[in-house]
Amino acid sequence: MSLSAKPLALHLGLIAVLFAAQFMLPSYHATNVSRIMVLSVFAMGYNIAFGYTGLLSLGHALFFAAGMYGMGLPIWTLGWAPVPALIAGLVAGGALAGLVGLLALRTAGVSFMIVTLMFAQAGYLTLLYLNTHTGGDEGFVVDSAARMIAGFDLSTDTPRYMAALILFAIAMLICLWLVRSPFGRVMVAMRENEERSRMLGYNPFRVKLTALVISGLYAGMAGAAYGMLFGYVGATFATIQYSILPMLYVLLGGAGTVIGPFLGALLMFYLIDIASGYTTAYLFVVGAALVVLVLFAPKGILGTIRERGLKWLP
């Protein structure tokens, strides 16, 4: 643990680069990077469950959407201010993850994937069913008056980028702290060998539930921020696609690495962006990239780099 200076410098360096990038990037790309940073927070949360604790969930869209609607609905129907609404989104993501975890964590492995997938589908269908309250598949636009925080209009480029960056920085530093904490070590132990961890006095159910709730808080916060920064809340974000995206980001960047989710989100976002400029079959390109990844770097980019030399990479 004495090598803590290098990882800290690396992560603070990334934040500094992202801060500087907003002055150099054209507006289109600055908005993309804002999106990527928020989606990375979602992926970081996914990584805490999957990459560190070994919980392969296919239901994280539910927690993302819980955050988005938890933020959006109080603004839409009750006229809440933005900050309490964002907190409501954060809490909604964590609470729903806790609830799903209480039931789904009675299973493991493939069953866990299927049970979480089912919960997420049920959530999506509930949003559609209650369309008079949720806006159904059309969703709703977040009132622009509710997108002002401390005088900054989050619908404009620079405040939006800064808000995304602040959220990203806080989320990443908390994640870095978490995975290097004693609890982070227990999460990894649970991933590596649940039975052994039990015989060291750790309650597997409690550890996994805690990790899933933290993961849900991240997803909820990301969903709330996404709705607030880009002004739209919709049921699309509760579809299976949004459960799979964070998994792809994490696998590409490197499961069980702190920066991996960001790197994966960045590359995947631009891969889709560039490929869709050439062909409507851009998902084919994504698929091919994943096949290459699984064949040649199954631990993801940073996972492979860590294995080949940078052992201190958290």
Next chain:
Amino acid sequence: MAALMEAKGLTRHFGGLRAVDGVDFRLQQGEIHALIGPNGAGKTTFVSLLSGRIPVQSGTITLADEDITRLPAHARVKKGIAYTFQITSVYPRLTVFDNVALAAQSAGALGLEAQVAAALAQVNLAGFGGELAGNLSYGHQRLLEVAMGLALKPRILILDEPTQGLAAGEIEGFKTLVRSLVPATTVLLIEHNMDVVMDLATQITVLNFGKVLATGAPDAIRSNPEVQNAYLGGGDDAEG
């Protein structure tokens, strides 16, 4: 004298196999109690019942007069019953330090690095902290397993065939280590190496076909004709 741990009528059948069949057992504070018996006698199943890895079918287990029969395994560990696996079960992809730290922090995380260093020094693995556990030699992985048990600071340390795969020199060191643990820690030892058993144990229980064949001091066990017949002298060598 009240036993630190006591089992009464402990039973576990697997289908028609009576792995553990009505065993009464007492473990006194501070002793080194060896559990011996031919292969398949039910030794590992018996300690798995004590540690909670396998649920009990009937019978009771008490720890310092508290009934722990239905307590889950992780809660028993917290109460001071540590189990080291027969088949080496370290975390191969984590460092030696992290392996031991997981045990030490489970018992309370104060001064983690010092506790880990102390446990590693006890098993002569000081200086291996940064290595991946999976890269250690088999003998060293066995010792790491023991260090994890020690770092839990248990009241009862259950060692399941700890000397298997150790070199002769390492076995000597291991015996010294176990002797240094008592009487603060009580040791329950499953062991096939009779020299180790006769040298270390203050009390021996012999299991055969899931039942207690005899229990007593090493000399009494050695001269017990039934034991000789079933295990020590008669028939196959127990090794392997």
